[in-house]
Amino acid sequence: MTKTEGQEVVLIAVLAVLWLALGFGTDTFFAAANLQNILATVAPVTIIGVGMTAVIVTAGIDVSVGSALAVVMVVVAQMLRDTELALVPAILLGLGVGGVLGAINGVLVAYGRVHAIIITFGTLNIFRFVALQIFDGKEVAGVPAILEFLGGGAEGRSFGIPHAWLLAILLAAGMWFYMRHAPTGRHLYAIGGNAPAARLAGIRVTRRLVGVYTITGVLVGLAACCVIGGGGLVGQSAGTGLELQVIAAVVIGGTSILGGRGSVLGTVLGALLVGTVTSAVTLLGWRSELTALFIGVFILLAVGADLIRERRRRRL
Amino acid sequence: MTTTTDALLTLTGIRKHYGGVYALQGVDFEVRPGEVHGLVGANGAGKSTLIKIVSGAEKADEGTASLNGEALGDTVKALRAGIATVYQDPQLFGELTVAENVFVGRELRRNYLVDWREQQRRATELLTSLGLSEKLAGQRVADLSVAEQQLVSVAKALAHEARILILDEPSAILTDREIETLFTAIRTLKDRGVGIIYVSHRLDELAQITDRVTVLRDGKVVASEPTKDLTVRQIAELMVGHAINGTTAEAGAPQGEPVLRVEDLNRRNRFTNVSLEVRPGEIVSLFGLVGSGTGSIARAIYGVEPADSGTVRTGQTAMLPGDRSRQGVFATKTVGFNISIASLKGLWLKRKQERRTAIEFIERMQIKTPGPNALIATLSGGNQQKVVLARQLVERPEVLVLEEPTQGVDVGAKEEIHGLVRDIVGQGTAVLLVSSDLPEVMSLAEKILVVRGGRITARFDRGAAQADVLAAAAGDE
Amino acid sequence: MKRLITDRVLLLFALLVILVVWMSVLGANGYLVAPYDADYLLSSLESFVPLCLLGLAELLVIVSGRGGIDLSVGAMVSLVGMMFGFMVGFWHWPVWLAIAGALVAGAVLGAVNGFLVAWLGVPALIATLATYYAFTSLALVSNNNAPISTQPIQDLHSLTSTVGQVPLQVFTFLLPCAVLAWLLANRTNYGRRLYAVGTNEAAAKFAGLPVVSIRFRAYVLSGMLSAVVAVITVAQFASARPDAGTVGNGMALPAITIAILGGTAITGGIGRVGGVLIASLFVVWLNAGILLAFEDSRGSQYQLLALGAVLVVSALLNRVTLARRE
Amino acid sequence: SKKEQPPAGGQPRIKVAFVPKLQGIPYFEAMNTGGQKAAQELGIDWIYKGGTTADPGAQTEILKSLIQQKVDVLVVAPNDPDSVVPILADAASKGIKVLTSDTDAPNSVRELFVNQATADGIAHSVIDSLMAPMGGKGKYAIVSCGQTAANLNTWIGVQKRYAAEKYPNATLVDTVYAGEDEAKGVSMAKDLLNAHPDLTGLIGQCTTSAPGVAKAVREAGKLGKVFTVGVGTPNSMKPYLQDGSSSTSILWDVEQLGYLTAWAGAKVKRGEAIQASNNVSAKLPAVKFENKMLLLGDPLKLTKDNVGDYDY
Numbered sequence A: 001m002t003k004t005e006g007q008e009v010v011l012i013a014v015l016a017v018l019w020l021a022l023g024f025g026t027d028t029f030f031a032a033a034n035l036q037n038i039l040a041t042v043a044p045v046t047i048i049g050v051g052m053t054a055v056i057v058t059a060g061i062d063v064s065v066g067s068a069l070a071v072v073m074v075v076v077a078q079m080l081r082d083t084e085l086a087l088v089p090a091i092l093l094g095l096g097v098g099g100v101l102g103a104i105n106g107v108l109v110a111y112g113r114v115h116a117i118i119i120t121f122g123t124l125n126i127f128r129f130v131a132l133q134i135f136d137g138k139e140v141a142g143v144p145a146i147l148e149f150l151g152g153g154a155e156g157r158s159f160g161i162p163h164a165w166l167l168a169i170l171l172a173a174g175m176w177f178y179m180r181h182a183p184t185g186r187h188l189y190a191i192g193g194n195a196p197a198a199r200l201a202g203i204r205v206t207r208r209l210v211g212v213y214t215i216t217g218v219l220v221g222l223a224a225c226c227v228i229g230g231g232g233l234v235g236q237s238a239g240t241g242l243e244l245q246v247i248a249a250v251v252i253g254g255t256s257i258l259g260g261r262g263s264v265l266g267t268v269l270g271a272l273l274v275g276t277v278t279s280a281v282t283l284l285g286w287r288s289e290l291t292a293l294f295i296g297v298f299i300l301l302a303v304g305a306d307l308i309r310e311r312r313r314r315r316l
Numbered sequence B: 001m002t003t004t005t006d007a008l009l010t011l012t013g014i015r016k017h018y019g020g021v022y023a024l025q026g027v028d029f030e031v032r033p034g035e036v037h038g039l040v041g042a043n044g045a046g047k048s049t050l051i052k053i054v055s056g057a058e059k060a061d062e063g064t065a066s067l068n069g070e071a072l073g074d075t076v077k078a079l080r081a082g083i084a085t086v087y088q089d090p091q092l093f094g095e096l097t098v099a100e101n102v103f104v105g106r107e108l109r110r111n112y113l114v115d116w117r118e119q120q121r122r123a124t125e126l127l128t129s130l131g132l133s134e135k136l137a138g139q140r141v142a143d144l145s146v147a148e149q150q151l152v153s154v155a156k157a158l159a160h161e162a163r164i165l166i167l168d169e170p171s172a173i174l175t176d177r178e179i180e181t182l183f184t185a186i187r188t189l190k191d192r193g194v195g196i197i198y199v200s201h202r203l204d205e206l207a208q209i210t211d212r213v214t215v216l217r218d219g220k221v222v223a224s225e226p227t228k229d230l231t232v233r234q235i236a237e238l239m240v241g242h243a244i245n246g247t248t249a250e251a252g253a254p255q256g257e258p259v260l261r262v263e264d265l266n267r268r269n270r271f272t273n274v275s276l277e278v279r280p281g282e283i284v285s286l287f288g289l290v291g292s293g294t295g296s297i298a299r300a301i302y303g304v305e306p307a308d309s310g311t312v313r314t315g316q317t318a319m320l321p322g323d324r325s326r327q328g329v330f331a332t333k334t335v336g337f338n339i340s341i342a343s344l345k346g347l348w349l350k351r352k353q354e355r356r357t358a359i360e361f362i363e364r365m366q367i368k369t370p371g372p373n374a375l376i377a378t379l380s381g382g383n384q385q386k387v388v389l390a391r392q393l394v395e396r397p398e399v400l401v402l403e404e405p406t407q408g409v410d411v412g413a414k415e416e417i418h419g420l421v422r423d424i425v426g427q428g429t430a431v432l433l434v435s436s437d438l439p440e441v442m443s444l445a446e447k448i449l450v451v452r453g454g455r456i457t458a459r460f461d462r463g464a465a466q467a468d469v470l471a472a473a474a475g476d477e
Numbered sequence C: 001m002k003r004l005i006t007d008r009v010l011l012l013f014a015l016l017v018i019l020v021v022w023m024s025v026l027g028a029n030g031y032l033v034a035p036y037d038a039d040y041l042l043s044s045l046e047s048f049v050p051l052c053l054l055g056l057a058e059l060l061v062i063v064s065g066r067g068g069i070d071l072s073v074g075a076m077v078s079l080v081g082m083m084f085g086f087m088v089g090f091w092h093w094p095v096w097l098a099i100a101g102a103l104v105a106g107a108v109l110g111a112v113n114g115f116l117v118a119w120l121g122v123p124a125l126i127a128t129l130a131t132y133y134a135f136t137s138l139a140l141v142s143n144n145n146a147p148i149s150t151q152p153i154q155d156l157h158s159l160t161s162t163v164g165q166v167p168l169q170v171f172t173f174l175l176p177c178a179v180l181a182w183l184l185a186n187r188t189n190y191g192r193r194l195y196a197v198g199t200n201e202a203a204a205k206f207a208g209l210p211v212v213s214i215r216f217r218a219y220v221l222s223g224m225l226s227a228v229v230a231v232i233t234v235a236q237f238a239s240a241r242p243d244a245g246t247v248g249n250g251m252a253l254p255a256i257t258i259a260i261l262g263g264t265a266i267t268g269g270i271g272r273v274g275g276v277l278i279a280s281l282f283v284v285w286l287n288a289g290i291l292l293a294f295e296d297s298r299g300s301q302y303q304l305l306a307l308g309a310v311l312v313v314s315a316l317l318n319r320v321t322l323a324r325r326e
Numbered sequence D: 001s002k003k004e005q006p007p008a009g010g011q012p013r014i015k016v017a018f019v020p021k022l023q024g025i026p027y028f029e030a031m032n033t034g035g036q037k038a039a040q041e042l043g044i045d046w047i048y049k050g051g052t053t054a055d056p057g058a059q060t061e062i063l064k065s066l067i068q069q070k071v072d073v074l075v076v077a078p079n080d081p082d083s084v085v086p087i088l089a090d091a092a093s094k095g096i097k098v099l100t101s102d103t104d105a106p107n108s109v110r111e112l113f114v115n116q117a118t119a120d121g122i123a124h125s126v127i128d129s130l131m132a133p134m135g136g137k138g139k140y141a142i143v144s145c146g147q148t149a150a151n152l153n154t155w156i157g158v159q160k161r162y163a164a165e166k167y168p169n170a171t172l173v174d175t176v177y178a179g180e181d182e183a184k185g186v187s188m189a190k191d192l193l194n195a196h197p198d199l200t201g202l203i204g205q206c207t208t209s210a211p212g213v214a215k216a217v218r219e220a221g222k223l224g225k226v227f228t229v230g231v232g233t234p235n236s237m238k239p240y241l242q243d244g245s246s247s248t249s250i251l252w253d254v255e256q257l258g259y260l261t262a263w264a265g266a267k268v269k270r271g272e273a274i275q276a277s278n279n280v281s282a283k284l285p286a287v288k289f290e291n292k293m294l295l296l297g298d299p300l301k302l303t304k305d306n307v308g309d310y311d312y
Ligand SMILES: Nc1ncnc2c1ncn2[C@@H]1O[C@H](COP(=O)(O)OP(=O)(O)OP(=O)(O)O)[C@@H](O)[C@H]1O
Pocket: B018, B019, B021, B022, B023, B041, B042, B043, B044, B045, B046, B047, B048, B049, B050, B088, B377, B378, B379, B380, B381, B382, B383, B408, B410
């Protein structure tokens, strides 16, 4: 067992302070509608972050998620519009397409044995090309409201909680448990810590790598369904810049970009922090151009706290 | 060599090359059940390569390898077949705990999940049997000293039922007491019929533990005899291929004021009130068992690790780090790059001068390499160590800190390195030698400062009895 | 033949030659909508200049090791560009002074990254992600989202006129910077040390190298190269835009792509200036060629496919060569 | 495949190239449709070539390839009006006729600007259409897209002035930027609704945020309490116009804008004078020309009654 607590605690503290400040500073922060909006908005990033955490723990990275999201979105949206796809088949379609894209990444990374950032930079471009080809110059409008079950509206909530967020939390919990207690989950940490040694220890490195990228792809598929549900109009720019948002959530959550260390719980909190900051800027009536500045500052605060903690531990 | 039918592991005609380097050139080798088979050879003779072929980490170009008549495969197959390996550098995972490392890849399970409690229990058992504190089981491996890590990797090899246990220089950084514990463990396995391959540069150990010794030279087997038929001297000569002259320890001639003065150096939980002086032309040794804190003291004196209080006054200083591959070698770079990097002056690179210096040191230190443009990664461990040492000498430092300068280095290279150290001391450099190799300390050092629990507990001059020094270090007054 | 596959620079050079010959032949036989000729190639150097300079910036920080990367180069181009815009467009500084001011500004922004990464030890990806967000935001706020294109800014366009068909900035900015970068990497002690730090940080420490300061300077240089690109971009478009380096996919991702394609190892300590130069030339001319291959909008789409394929294939080629050597 | 050569002997057909801000959004694709129709009717070649992102750099490269192709007329909808000035000058110096359409580059050498509607026309319509259901008073906010989009920022500026003057009881509480991302537009619009519970109006300033603000109002259950107006394309606005979450969408006939663009290109190339009022086609009987600006006409107000007449 590794000692993970730390960044999570810092993040919970930061979030608590931020929420309290916002609660007192505005009349509306704790309004159900606001919290629901924050949760529904961060759900896609959280869902992908669950997979991205596993990928980064293996010392990899997947920068193609934004493009992959675009591919899944256009495929699913077109199918919804042109055929009478029901909710579950639509989601399965999304998971399937996402899974295939993820598996392509996984196979290339695992067998290519070059750093994942190179491969996924490549597929980032290729997937975007594929998406544009499917778009064929037209955005997809008039998508039936079926996926609003995962969107931000009333259809997307039960007991006041957005379904997408519930899914995100369930998946995060599942991934957390897997990475913490399943042997193959522990192997992800070993691979990220020292891949050659992992091979010598008899760990099926290739299989695990293909696995985490495929899972990330599947989760991208699910996130795509949530985004369609939240928007309803699917344009060509879908997913641009998403990879940075997801990576930001993961690293704010304390997962080491060098691999071997991290937790999904941190990622969930990281995504929540970014979502809170974004929404807070509007709630406070500050200029929306400043949002990015605050996100930057919070990234540094979170990581700075982690560094100080780590340094103190080394000192002892 | 005779082929016996009762061999457990049989290798025949193994060849392996890396680019232009022939690591193994037709090696026959076998291990019988219950046999401890010593494998020795100079640096670069091919020992590690042979072992990697057995463990599945490398594939032979030619030849056959079989365990009980079954062909060997990749690492996973080898592990399943019961081949457990302790590699020369511990292959561990720093962010995982000791217990996890012991079982990684072959976790103990309950209901498909990791059985944490059972792992913890078994790991604690194994650690205690190797003389390690049971508290270690829950610690992060990154927080352990190198020696502790080495023992953890032994524990990892012992964690599962093995038919062949391979130990690639497990003793290089262990103290005698730890080695004795290790030997006890080995003898237990031997009695159970496990075949053991034991690689070591400490030739005196061979008589204690091995039944049979195979000597490799330049990728070929030059002898394979029962241990009792060979003397240490014969083995050494077989390794290097010529007779070795006995070395005479010529005392240095310390002169003048100390150039290194350390006063009351402290670091919490590591070392306390360390004071010492080294004069030009003098070798002072910090001797301590592993974990005593000698390494931390040396690194704090050199300034790469912090100290909480105290003063260090020193002239121009260089340090040979203790962990060659992690702290010494620029692996993807050339030999020339590796030699010159610490002595660059001014704005522009002086490439001709750099080349000249590199060639000079390659010759002076008899580094086996095609030339300064060869990649250092293609050199054997001992030759890499010489390159790293050469880097410290280019500048002719006033003070030289040496941490385990001959760890994992064969006898020939070891003598050469000792000679080099004496040379530079003769030229007036002050040397602080940190070593857990007692004979080395005894033969080189002018003064021996024994460190126990982070404190200097005793001081000896040259000529003290080896037993006294060891007793002081071990703490059994 | 073997060297051709193992040596990235040679490989890229061969690809470049094949590309140019093949495209020219296609063009000459009417398969392209317009001739792929020298004039066209030379005029496309305009986009080669910023791409290459930022590729060099990424080269330096990636080589510096410990996961070195600079996601903020595009944001620095935007922010320094706006500062430069203020200096020239509103405060009417002489151009040389404004360029010096921009370089200082770039150095300061780079120093922020360097401080975070080298002094505090924040992983580069995180530190520069944070500053990317922050600089982007500041650039937008600086002039209320509006570009600056007063007369003095428009006059700057003369900085990017052409000599023959070659854009002037190739000579005035790119070549000096590339030569300096090459000298820095291959002929100075600083370069040597930078590669050493990137290859093995612990060994560098034991060799007595000032690791922190060496890595710090790599980020400062990255900021300064971004400042050069900011100046060129302002001059080329005769307008200082607050999103100059961040619009669309931004300038950082292409720059990192170029550095990697040029053979820079993401693990640090390995990478060549020549590789970056040829990689960016290859990509720019490939893109220019693809635009001529289609009369309609598909060209821009196929550019994505081509870049992705080149990256993946070159990475896999690496794998093949490694396997063969084993 | 081998590209067609101009028919031997005969007069080569006029090549008009149009470079949109970016390809693949319904707005510019509709312009393309209109342009192609015009090309068929007028006997010219129409080239439509845009980048995948709204990036001045990418646009410049495309312009370069068209100059290399030696098209006769180059029409551009610049991402940044100032950034295209140099490259357009370059094109003109090579004998290419240069026009702008959709967004002007007033400082450039362009011979004329094909304007969909004046900024005043659009901004006034947006404000008037929003103030009608709001009763000319109350709080409203704007969800724009790119922070630096020149035409959007111009419209916002005019809207602010016009509203302050004509509807003194209405206050603009915030302007936020959602990029070209509809889901983000929805989320930011909801933030605005949460931040200002007494908000009664939302403007979706571009074609992605227009449906976004409407969707936010619908999902927040504020139909009839919060009114939205946007600059949105017919197909994307149809569901919201029909359920009332959007009162009006202000646009213009984009296909006709494309048609007019192609027509103007041909005209300029042939060196024919453009009149103060032009009969371009049956659908464009009286297009005004003034001050180097060809004006498509008044903005089109899309409501639930007429939105079905358009398909893009
Ligand atoms: N990965 C490699 N690439 C190239 N050459 C290698 C590689 N590994 C080993 N060699 C070469 O193969 C030969 C045998 O090396 P090996 O590591 O087996 O020696 P060794 O006997 O274990 O030496 P030491 O006692 O120093 O550990 C050496 O010449 C070495 O340089």
